[in-house]
Amino acid sequence: MLIKRLEVKGFKSLKDVVWEPGPLTILIGPNGSGKTNILKTIELISSTGKGALEDTIQIFGGISSIFWDGTCRDIYIDFKINIGEYDYCSTPTYATYQININNSLFSSSYTLNHEKYTTYNEYNSKFSTLINKNSTTATIITEGTNKQIEINKQPSLNKETIVSRYRDRFDTDHEISALQYLLSTISIHYTIQITSSAKIRFPLITRHETNVHSDGQNLVNVLHTLYSENRDFENDINTAMRAAFGDDFDRLVFPPAADQLVQLRIRWKSLKREQSMLDLSDGTIRFLFLMTVLCNPDPPPLIAIDEPETGLHPSMFPIIAEYAAEASKRTQVIFSTHSPQFLDAFGEYNPTTTVTVWKDGETKIKNLDGDALKQWLEHYSLGTLFLSGDLEALA
Numbered sequence: 001m002l003i004k005r006l007e008v009k010g011f012k013s014l015k016d017v018v019w020e021p022g023p024l025t026i027l028i029g030p031n032g033s034g035k036t037n038i039l040k041t042i043e044l045i046s047s048t049g050k051g052a053l054e055d056t057i058q059i060f061g062g063i064s065s066i067f068w069d070g071t072c073r074d075i076y077i078d079f080k081i082n083i084g085e086y087d088y089c090s091t092p093t094y095a096t097y098q099i100n101i102n103n104s105l106f107s108s109s110y111t112l113n114h115e116k117y118t119t120y121n122e123y124n125s126k127f128s129t130l131i132n133k134n135s136t137t138a139t140i141i142t143e144g145t146n147k148q149i150e151i152n153k154q155p156s157l158n159k160e161t162i163v164s165r166y167r168d169r170f171d172t173d174h175e176i177s178a179l180q181y182l183l184s185t186i187s188i189h190y191t192i193q194i195t196s197s198a199k200i201r202f203p204l205i206t207r208h209e210t211n212v213h214s215d216g217q218n219l220v221n222v223l224h225t226l227y228s229e230n231r232d233f234e235n236d237i238n239t240a241m242r243a244a245f246g247d248d249f250d251r252l253v254f255p256p257a258a259d260q261l262v263q264l265r266i267r268w269k270s271l272k273r274e275q276s277m278l279d280l281s282d283g284t285i286r287f288l289f290l291m292t293v294l295c296n297p298d299p300p301p302l303i304a305i306d307e308p309e310t311g312l313h314p315s316m317f318p319i320i321a322e323y324a325a326e327a328s329k330r331t332q333v334i335f336s337t338h339s340p341q342f343l344d345a346f347g348e349y350n351p352t353t354t355v356t357v358w359k360d361g362e363t364k365i366k367n368l369d370g371d372a373l374k375q376w377l378e379h380y381s382l383g384t385l386f387l388s389g390d391l392e393a394l395a
């Protein structure tokens with residue numbers, strides 16, 4: 001599990017929230033309550049590892065869209081992550097990483113005026129601050145060396161993080177490299193394009209790929225790589241497809257579409273002709289996409305999917321729940337949904353359940369379980385959530 005705790009102030013509808021996700025977490029709440037904004041916070045964090053903060057802010061609609069109500073001047077993000085469980089960084093147990101993004105008055109730009117990275121080593125109970133940056137200086141501590149940078153000599157450090165600059169690929173043992181790697185490989189998926197003209201439906205230039213891109217469009221390449229090379233993955237996908245579509249499913253095949261081009265076809269026992277991606281229903285493609293992400297034998301450190309139930313028949317929800325619970329033993333899985341039926345399918349796996357509510361112009365969140373969750377869900381399903389004062393107070 002990567003993220004243990006996340007504190008956000010001033011980002012979009014998240015005026016002031018603290019969130020503690022688990023290995024498997026479902027975010028549930030009505031439309032417009034801020035579920036996607038929580039995933040966007042994780043995406044923003046991930047962009048700080050890639051050196052893509054400026055681009056991501058632009059994609060989110062620019063400066064005035066990202067600050068709460070367009071009037072708030074500071075975004076503060078503080079999160080606590082586990083890095084001890086990852087092989088390439090065996091010593092520290094957890095770390096905290098903080099950034100502060102400031103929007104000066106009358107400016108259409110931003111300043112990254114605070115970045116701090118602290119690790120905590122459980123063996124010797126020692127805290128070490130490895131990066132400490134303010135608007136004038138940055139201090140970076142690596143292996144006992146203490147480097148000071150004056151920000152006015154490197155103004156780009158006001159736009160992108162020091163973590164993203166520290167890319168010593170041969171030194172993945174180092175905690176700064178480890179953080180950079182973990183953040184930049186986080187995987188977040190919003191609704192994927194599957195219209196009849198979407199790239200996902202057409203043959204792709206063959207590439208050895210093992211991770212599905214955020215937009216899902218390289219699905220066929222990833223399926224081809226993993227299905228051909230990993231027997232467990234192949235079995236998992238076949239089992240899931242049979243659970244969803246019955247025993248008529250035979251297997252996936254990848255005949256070359258032309259020189260260098262790979263395509264996906266599904267072989268059904270009752271049909272002579274294998275079906276191509278252009279023949280498949282939207283639901284089948286969405287289901288294959290989810291299974292590919294969840295069955296990945298070597299997944300990214302965190303997988304978040306916005307409304308995975310979109311376009312799927314509820315009979316598929318228990319299959320998704322089962323595979324997500326299995327995946328959450330290898331990575332952190334976060335789903336957002338507005339469907340109580342989808343959440344219900346996870347019952348026996350005991351996910352961390354976070355409810356989101358939009359109240360007084362901001363998102364409020366709370367983890368609920370047991371009776372409190374049952375009570376909340378009853379009102380939520382009936383659409384009477386906002387009429388109940390008691391329940392409003394819960395979130």
Ligand SMILES: Nc1ncnc2c1ncn2[C@@H]1O[C@H](COP(=O)(O)OP(=O)(O)O)[C@@H](O)[C@H]1O
Nearest residue numbers: 012013031032033034035036037065067068069
């Ligand atoms: N900069 C902002 N300040 C305040 N509220 C915002 C800002 N940007 C978006 N919102 C609000 O966030 C809500 C949308 O949140 P979203 O995460 O998309 O909801 P959902 O739960 O449906 O995924 C809307 O109510 C919108 O008004």
Ligand SMILES: [Mg+2]
Nearest residue numbers: 035036037306
């Ligand atoms: Mg949403």
